[in-house]
Amino acid sequence: MSPIIDVRHIRKSFGGLTVIDDCSLQVAQGSITGMIGPNGAGKSTLFNIIAGSLMPDSGEVLLDGKPITDLPANRRFHQGLLRTFQIAHEFSHLTALENLMMVPPAQEGENLFSTWFKPGEVRRQEAETRRRALEVLDFIGLAHVRNELAGNLSGGQKKLLELGRTMMTDARVVLLDEIAAGVNRTLLGDLIGNIERLNRELDYTFLVIEHDMDMIARLCDPVIVLAQGQVMMQGSIEEIQNTPAVIEAYFGAETA
Amino acid sequence: MNELIYFFNYVVVAGSVTGCIYAMGAVGVTLIYSILRFAHFAHADMMTLGAFVVLLLTMLFPHAGDALGLPTAIVMLPIGMVFTSLVAVGIDRAFYQPLRTHKVKPIVMVIASLGVTLMLQGLIRLFAGTGAQSLYVDARKEIFRLEVPGITRPIILTEPQVILFVVTIAAVVGLHLFLTRSRLGKAMRAMSDNPDLARASGINTRLIITLTWVIAGSLATLAGTLLSLDVAFKPDLSFFLLLPIFAAAIVGGVGHPFGAIAGGFLVGFAETLAVFNWSVLLRPIRDSLPDWLALPANLALVGTEYKIVVPFFILIAVLIWRPTGIFKGKVI
Numbered sequence: 018m019s020p021i022i023d024v025r026h027i028r029k030s031f032g033g034l035t036v037i038d039d040c041s042l043q044v045a046q047g048s049i050t051g052m053i054g055p056n057g058a059g060k061s062t063l064f065n066i067i068a069g070s071l072m073p074d075s076g077e078v079l080l081d082g083k084p085i086t087d088l089p090a091n092r093r094f095h096q097g098l099l100r101t102f103q104i105a106h107e108f109s110h111l112t113a114l115e116n117l118m119m120v121p122p123a124q125e126g127e128n129l130f131s132t133w134f135k136p137g138e139v140r141r142q143e144a145e146t147r148r149r150a151l152e153v154l155d156f157i158g159l160a161h162v163r164n165e166l167a168g169n170l171s172g173g174q175k176k177l178l179e180l181g182r183t184m185m186t187d188a189r190v191v192l193l194d195e196i197a198a199g200v201n202r203t204l205l206g207d208l209i210g211n212i213e214r215l216n217r218e219l220d221y222t223f224l225v226i227e228h229d230m231d232m233i234a235r236l237c238d239p240v241i242v243l244a245q246g247q248v249m250m251q252g253s254i255e256e257i258q259n260t261p262a263v264i265e266a267y268f269g270a271e272t273a
Numbered sequence: 274m275n276e277l278i279y280f281f282n283y284v285v286v287a288g289s290v291t292g293c294i295y296a297m298g299a300v301g302v303t304l305i306y307s308i309l310r311f312a313h314f315a316h317a318d319m320m321t322l323g324a325f326v327v328l329l330l331t332m333l334f335p336h337a338g339d340a341l342g343l344p345t346a347i348v349m350l351p352i353g354m355v356f357t358s359l360v361a362v363g364i365d366r367a368f369y370q371p372l373r374t375h376k377v378k379p380i381v382m383v384i385a386s387l388g389v390t391l392m393l394q395g396l397i398r399l400f401a402g403t404g405a406q407s408l409y410v411d412a413r414k415e416i417f418r419l420e421v422p423g424i425t426r427p428i429i430l431t432e433p434q435v436i437l438f439v440v441t442i443a444a445v446v447g448l449h450l451f452l453t454r455s456r457l458g459k460a461m462r463a464m465s466d467n468p469d470l471a472r473a474s475g476i477n478t479r480l481i482i483t484l485t486w487v488i489a490g491s492l493a494t495l496a497g498t499l500l501s502l503d504v505a506f507k508p509d510l511s512f513f514l515l516l517p518i519f520a521a522a523i524v525g526g527v528g529h530p531f532g533a534i535a536g537g538f539l540v541g542f543a544e545t546l547a548v549f550n551w552s553v554l555l556r557p558i559r560d561s562l563p564d565w566l567a568l569p570a571n572l573a574l575v576g577t578e579y580k581i582v583v584p585f586f587i588l589i590a591v592l593i594w595r596p597t598g599i600f601k602g603k604v605i
Contacts, residue, residue, distance in 0.1 A: 068473065070472070070473070089479075090472040090473055091472045091474075091475050091477050091478065094472075094474065094475035100473050102473070106467050106469060107467070108471075109467070110462065110466050111459075111463065115459070119471075119474050139456065143456070
C-alpha cells in the first residue's frame with residue numbers, strides 16, 4: 018500500500034518551544050491510522066500542519082505524492098484532505114442542514130461569475146447539495162434535528178455533524194481530532210460504525226488522534242505513538258501495548 | 274395643515290435622508306466588523322473618496338447623463354463604485370493583510386485604519402482642495418414641489434433625495450437576497466460565524482474578504498455620492514459622519530446588517546427631531562395660550578451645533594437597555 022499522506026522532516030516551534038522536532042510519518046492509503054501520545058507530544062500541532070491550519074517551520078507534507086505544504090486549508094479541502102476539530106466547530110447560526118450544505122462538492126456558486134451568469138446551473142447544484150445533505154443527515158442519524166440551529170445541538174450531535182461534513186464531498190483522507198471526547202457510549206458506537214462504513218464502502222483513509230484507548234483498539238491499525246515531537250514507534254495496538262517504552266512515555270515511569 | 278407639511282419636510286424627509294446615509298455607511302462598517310473583526314475607522318473617508326471619484330468623472334464628462342435624463346453623477350456612480358471597491362481591496366492588501374497574517378490584536382488594526390483615514394483625507398485634500406463643490410457640474414438640481422390640495426405649502430423633495438430613497442431600498446433588498454439566498458452570501462455568514470471551520474469546509478476565505486471590501490466600498494460610494502449630490506462635495510463631509518455611523522452600527526448590534534439599517538434610521542431621525550423647531554407646530558394654538566406663556570421663536574431640544582451629541586445619547590440609552598444592540602449582533 019502506498020502512503021496517501023507523507024510527512025517529511027517537519028519542524029515547528031512556538032517561540033523557544035520546539036513542539037515538532039524533525040518528525041516523519043506515513044499514512045497508508047485505505048487505512049484507519051491511530052495517533053496517540055501523551056499531552057504535549059505535538060499531536061494536535063502535527064494535525065494542524067497536515068490540515069493546513071498551521072504552517073511548518075521546515076519540512077514537507079505530501080498528499081498522494083504531491084507536495085501540499087504551501088496550500089491553505091481550503092485548497093487542501095478541495096484535494097480531498099478534510100479535518101474535524103477537537104472541540105466541535107459548527108456554524109452556530111445556521112441549521113444542521115445548512116451547516117452541511119456549506120460544504121458542496123465543486124462550489125460552483127462560490128465563483129462570482131457563475132452566481133450572476135449561470136443561475137440555472139447554480140440552482141441545480143444547490144438542489145443536488147441539499148439532497149446529499151439530507152442523505153448524510155440520515156446516515157449519521159441527525160435527520161430529526163435538521164432544521165435545528167447547530168448551536169443548539171448537544172456536544173455529541175455536533176461531533177456527528179463534524180463527521181457528516183466530511184461526507185458531503187468526495188474525501189480521500191479525513192483527519193479526526195479526538196472525535197470521541199465528550200460523546201456518550203451509545204453515540205460513540207454509532208460514530209465508530211460510521212467511520213468503519215466510510216472506510217469500507219467509500220475507501221476513506223482516516224488519521225485519528227484519540228485518548229480513548231478502547232476506541233483506538235477497536236478502530237485503528239496501525240497506531241503511531243508520538244512523544245516529544247517525534248514518532249516513537251508504529252505498529253499494531255498489541256505491539257504498542259506490549260512495549261515498555263510506550264507505557265512509560267504514556268503513563269509515566271512508575272507503571273513501567 | 275401647513276405646519277404638518279412643514280413637519281413632513283423638515284423631519285420625515287430630512288430624517289429619512291440622514292437615515293439612509295447612516296444606514297448605508299453602518300452596513301459597511303458592520304460587515305467589515307463581522308468578517309474581519311475590527312472597527313474600520315477609514316470607512317467615512319471611503320465615502321468621501323467614492324464621491325470624489327464621481328465628482329472627477331462628472332467634471333470630465335459633464336453631459337454624459339443628459340441622454341438618460343439623469344444627473345451625470347448618477348451615471349458615473351457605477352464607475353465610482355468599481356474604482357472605490359478596487360481601492361478598498363488594494364488598501365486591504367497593502368495595509369491590513371500583512372497585519373492579519375501576523376495575527377495582530379484587533380486594536381492594532383483599528384489604529385492602522387485610523388492611519389489610513391488620515392492618509393486618505395490628506396490625499397483627497399491634495400487633489401480636491403478644501404472648498405465645497407457641487408456635483409451638479411453645468412446643470413441644475415431639480416426640485417419637486419408636490420402641491421397638496423387645499424394647502425398653500427408644498428411638499429418639497431429634491432431629485433437626489435428621491436434617487437437616494439430608491440437606491441437605498443434597492444441596496445437593502447439586494448443585500449438581503451445576497452446574504453440569505455446566494456451560496457457566496459451564505460459562505461460570508463458562515464465565515465463571520467466561524468472562520469476556522471469555514472476554511473476547513475473548503476470556503477475560500479480570501480475571496481470572502483475581497484467581496485466584503487467590494488460591498489463596503491460600493492455602499493460607501495453610494496452614500497458619499499448621494500449625500501454630496503444633495504448637499505455639496507466637501508473633503509471633510511463624511512468625516513463628520515464617522516461617529517454617527519459607528520453609533521448606528523453599535524446601536525443596531527455590531528455585525529448585524531439589518532440592525533445597522535435600523536440603527537441608521539434611529540440615529541438619523543433622532544438627530545432631526547432633536548434640532549427640529551417645535552414652536553412651528555405650536556403656532557396655530559398661540560392665540561389660545563395664556564398671556565404669561567409666550568411662544569419662543571425657536572423651541573428645539575438642542576441647537577444645530579450640538580447635533581453630534583444626539584447619536585451618543587441614543588447609543589448610551591440603547592446600550593443600557595440592550596447591551597448587545599437592538600438586534601443581537603456579532604455574526605451576520
